[in-house]
Amino acid sequence: MGVTRLFHRYAVIVLTALILAIVIGLSLSEAPRAARWTATVWVTIFVAWTIARMVRDVLRGHVGLDVLAIIAMIATLAVGEYVAALIIVLMLAGGEALEDFAARRARRDLSALLDRSPRIAHRTSDETLDRVDDVPVDDVEVGDLLVVRPAEVVPVDGILLTAEASFDESSLTGESMPVTRSSGDEILSGAVNGTRLVRMRAIRRSEESQYQQIVALVRDAESSRAPVVSLADRFAIPFTAVSLAIAGLAWLFSGDPARFAEVLVLATPCPLLIAAPVAFVSGMSRAARSGIVVKDGAAIESLSRIRTVAFDKTGTLTRGKAILVDVRPEPGFPAEDLLRLAASAEQYSTHALADGVRSAALDRGLELVSATRAEEVATDGVSALIAGRSVAVGKRRFVSSLTGEIDPARTEPGEAAAYVAVDGRYAGSLILSDGPRTEARGVVGWLREHGIPRIAMLTGDAHDTARSIGDAVGIHEVHAELLPRQKIDLAAGLAPRPVLMVGDGVNDAPVLAATDVGIAMSAKGATAAGEAAAVVILVDSLAKVAEAISIGRRTMQVALLAIWVGIGASIGLMLVATTGVIPAVAGALIQELVDLATILFALRALRGPAVELVREDLGAGRTPSAASAGPSAPARAAGGASLEP
Numbered sequence: 001m002g003v004t005r006l007f008h009r010y011a012v013i014v015l016t017a018l019i020l021a022i023v024i025g026l027s028l029s030e031a032p033r034a035a036r037w038t039a040t041v042w043v044t045i046f047v048a049w050t051i052a053r054m055v056r057d058v059l060r061g062h063v064g065l066d067v068l069a070i071i072a073m074i075a076t077l078a079v080g081e082y083v084a085a086l087i088i089v090l091m092l093a094g095g096e097a098l099e100d101f102a103a104r105r106a107r108r109d110l111s112a113l114l115d116r117s118p119r120i121a122h123r124t125s126d127e128t129l130d131r132v133d134d135v136p137v138d139d140v141e142v143g144d145l146l147v148v149r150p151a152e153v154v155p156v157d158g159i160l161l162t163a164e165a166s167f168d169e170s171s172l173t174g175e176s177m178p179v180t181r182s183s184g185d186e187i188l189s190g191a192v193n194g195t196r197l198v199r200m201r202a203i204r205r206s207e208e209s210q211y212q213q214i215v216a217l218v219r220d221a222e223s224s225r226a227p228v229v230s231l232a233d234r235f236a237i238p239f240t241a242v243s244l245a246i247a248g249l250a251w252l253f254s255g256d257p258a259r260f261a262e263v264l265v266l267a268t269p270c271p272l273l274i275a276a277p278v279a280f281v282s283g284m285s286r287a288a289r290s291g292i293v294v295k296d297g298a299a300i301e302s303l304s305r306i307r308t309v310a311f312d313k314t315g316t317l318t319r320g321k322a323i324l325v326d327v328r329p330e331p332g333f334p335a336e337d338l339l340r341l342a343a344s345a346e347q348y349s350t351h352a353l354a355d356g357v358r359s360a361a362l363d364r365g366l367e368l369v370s371a372t373r374a375e376e377v378a379t380d381g382v383s384a385l386i387a388g389r390s391v392a393v394g395k396r397r398f399v400s401s402l403t404g405e406i407d408p409a410r411t412e413p414g415e416a417a418a419y420v421a422v423d424g425r426y427a428g429s430l431i432l433s434d435g436p437r438t439e440a441r442g443v444v445g446w447l448r449e450h451g452i453p454r455i456a457m458l459t460g461d462a463h464d465t466a467r468s469i470g471d472a473v474g475i476h477e478v479h480a481e482l483l484p485r486q487k488i489d490l491a492a493g494l495a496p497r498p499v500l501m502v503g504d505g506v507n508d509a510p511v512l513a514a515t516d517v518g519i520a521m522s523a524k525g526a527t528a529a530g531e532a533a534a535v536v537i538l539v540d541s542l543a544k545v546a547e548a549i550s551i552g553r554r555t556m557q558v559a560l561l562a563i564w565v566g567i568g569a570s571i572g573l574m575l576v577a578t579t580g581v582i583p584a585v586a587g588a589l590i591q592e593l594v595d596l597a598t599i600l601f602a603l604r605a606l607r608g609p610a611v612e613l614v615r616e617d618l619g620a621g622r623t624p625s626a627a628s629a630g631p632s633a634p635a636r637a638a639g640g641a642s643l644e645p
Contacts, residue, residue: 039082166194282605283555291539303552312503322356442613
């Protein structure tokens with residue numbers, strides 16, 4: 001918080017309280033003229049500052065809700081209720097201080113991630129650890145040897161050099177139990193080391209590492225003010241008009257101008273200016289606690305109104321961890337050579353599903369070869385020069401463009417084929433399998449039970465494969481074999497709106513950006529999908545999609561209730577004040593209690609009912625081959641490309 005904001009929030013409170021005490025003292029010592037002038041000067045200064053701020057807001061296109069408070073302060077001074085005028089000043093400044101308190105409380109879970117961000121790394125120059133230097137984490141370079149002490153946060157992504165170590169990865173994956181890593185395993189920044197000192201070698205710089213990507217997302221969310229101005233603007237003009245009308249009628253029928261002031265002191269707009277934003281920040285914080293980063297309040301509002309949900313297939317409805325089930329070489333290409341060359345080319349894929357081919361080769365003891373040239377063709381595959389041989393892996397149409405027409409590989413539902421070309425000749429295919437997530441059917445059932453009328457799958461995979469997964473998870477509207485442009489156009493044209501698109505991977509970024517709300521699955525800020533999406537799920541669970549929608553709905557419900565409760569209480573009290581039974585000073589104090597109550601009510605968005613997924617047998621509607629495919633779905637080739645033609 002800057003010095004200017006500190007002054008606005010707290011110095012005004014202190015000065016107003018001090019001036020109020022002086023004014024009351026002067027009044028009691030029979031110096032009412034001095035008391036009145038002291039109050040008038042200070043309130044006039046505050047009114048001028050408030051008008052300047054209100055004009056600035058109006059120029060930005062937002063309704064100036066402070067007009068009610070300004071009129072109330074002027075009116076109370078005009079009728080000689082200068083103590084009430086000072087209480088209104090104190091109330092407005094105090095309301096902003098309450099906003100700071102409530103916002104800090106609401107942002108606590110967002111801030112916790114930032115507070116854990118590693119700032120120092122222990123760098124050593126040799127294996128003996130004779131010399132260890134503390135350096136800023138931003139100074140760590142790829143290849144540096146680092147030491148991580150017990151209970152410390154891993155500063156950057158790296159390779160473990162110690163034989164074995166235990167890490168708490170709950171902030172990255174949501175897994176509450178410590179995980180054991182062995183020498184050669186990758187360890188991610190943000191993981192917390194266990195009880196022993198470990199050595200590691202950095203493989204990414206700080207800004208490219210896992211946790212720093214998460215922190216960047218959270219910092220954007222934490223620094224963004226929930227844009228609920230449009231929500232407040234919907235109520236601002238009617239509320240202002242009703243308040244002025246009630247106050248004017250009270251003056252008209254009573255003939256007493258003091259009645260105008262007595263009514264208007266109960267019309268402060270705190271529920272709109274403070275309570276609603278606090279509710280939105282609370283919802284964002286609750287989402288962060290659940291492993292969901294919502295980038296701004298606009299996304300929260302859109303989530304609450306979602307009417308159509310579209311899913312990508314691979315890595316979203318499925319685990320995205322392909323299992324190699326068969327190698328089918330063409331004559332003249334030994335199976336091991338085919339797999340080794342394909343896996344060597346897949347080293348240069350940015351998509352997680354290429355791990356299926358690489359892992360299968362490594363599990364068979366095959367040594368991967370570095371490429372002298374590699375190029376990824378978005379959504380189609382990858383080509384590389386491996387040991388002097390030109391290798392291409394990917395979709396049938398991609399490989400066919402290099403070799404001539406290829407017959408489709410025979411696959412069972414739930415399987416997909418990656419086609420391989422070597423030196424311009426078709427060398428064979430790799431058959432991979434990837435079944436649906438265990439929670440996917442329950443999520444689809446939850447969406448239907450909670451009023452989402454349209455649920456669809458948009459994928460580049462083959463019809464048979466996509467239909468198999470759709471049947472397994474309960475999605476009946478399946479659009480398959482889509483080119484990237486077709487997927488974007490289809491997603492943008494879905495109705496009813498708003499439309500939510502859920503995807504993962506680099507090639508999902510355009511379609512996530514094309515819909516009303518994009519959710520990136522497990523992007524962790526490290527991919528273009530995470531940058532394009534309004535919501536990023538850090539935990540590898542599709543159930544978080546249902547939870548994000550539930551949090552959005554709960555947050556909007558609390559925000560709207562806070563507004564209506566505050567407005568209702570204010571209007572009710574104003575009507576009572578028209579009878580003259582509430583003096584201006586008492587009215588100002590009562591309104592402060594209304595403000596406090598609405599802010600505390602808004603903090604209820606930090607809590608909400610747990611999401612209970614519809615419990616269905618995942619095997620329902622699945623073919624035997626799909627059911628036996630294991631924890632992942634039909635794979636895509638390098639670069640996130642579908643492996644099916």
